Amino acid sequence: QLQLQESGPGLVKPSETLSLSCTVSGASINSNENCWVWIRQSPGKGLEWIGSVRSGGRTYYNPSLKSRVTTSIDTPRNQFSLNLRSVTAADTAVYFCARLAVATREIDSWGQGTLVSVSS
């Protein structure tokens, strides 16, 4: 059974870089069937896609965040990661990692989410 678990700091200072990792168990991070996704949800708000990464390093980013986002895969650790640069209070959110099925484009497995607050 596929499981995903986010990890990283719960507090980041303004202007710094938010860095999160997602550990995948029950599936290969390099499978061509999978695309790995970051999604966030600001307090009381809806879901926002941040970016996606596939094996081979192909990436896709939300146009509104593209200038600040990097996603990557760490094959030996079966993990993928998110870096969001120059954060502000508006980046305070619960961050979810998830798997998107490439063939049918649905997000069928989610991590539990981790709250990241941006504050000095």
Added chain:
Amino acid sequence: QSALTQPPSASGSPGQSVTISCTGTSSDVGGYNFVSWYQQHPDKAPKLIIYGVTKRPSGVPDRFSGSKSGNTASLTVSGLQAEDEADYYCSSYGGSDNFVVFGGGTKVTVL
């Protein structure tokens, strides 16, 4: 502003049906049969309930059904139950520049 438009709220009594719309464009909802719906209870991760416009993952009750006409997709919950009270989000593939687009979410209340 979300890329896909959903009504902010919907409600129905137990046993009734509620339908939620999700309006996009020909570049997302209307252009691909890759519409998904997610159910989210408070402080929980979203759960996939419909994919490929009409398909239900294993374990999702057949009370949940999806459809699409043009640029608008819909989710219908029949025979409402108390546990269906949640937020519902639609999503669509929108091409390589908008790999995942979400609706703003609809809060369903069971009266």
